[in-house]
Amino acid sequence: MTEKRKCPKCRAAKLLPIMYGYPMEEALEGARRGEIMLGGCVVHGNDPQWGCAACGTRFLEDDGGGLLPSEGPWGKKVPPL
Numbered sequence: 001m002t003e004k005r006k007c008p009k010c011r012a013a014k015l016l017p018i019m020y021g022y023p024m025e026e027a028l029e030g031a032r033r034g035e036i037m038l039g040g041c042v043v044h045g046n047d048p049q050w051g052c053a054a055c056g057t058r059f060l061e062d063d064g065g066g067l068l069p070s071e072g073p074w075g076k077k078v079p080p081l
């Protein structure tokens with residue numbers, strides 16, 4: 001369903017869509033399978049939509065479809081689920 005995109009930083013084809021909000025069972029299952037990332041319940045309004053499973057960088061998608069690395073309070077590593 002979701003096309004695999006490449007990480008602009010480490011070139012791994014492991015960009016995953018980040019899902020926000022309280023995770024339903026379906027989202028948890030997807031995260032366990034490595035299909036999505038969980039962004040947490042709190043939405044700030046300008047949150048990255050993509051996360052790299054290889055290097056942990058999260059990215060904002062701009063209007064042209066480009067990906068901008070997003071430095072946030074989550075740091076470099078995404079904690080393991």
Ligand SMILES: [Zn+2]
Nearest residue numbers: 007010052055
């Ligand atoms: Zn990466």
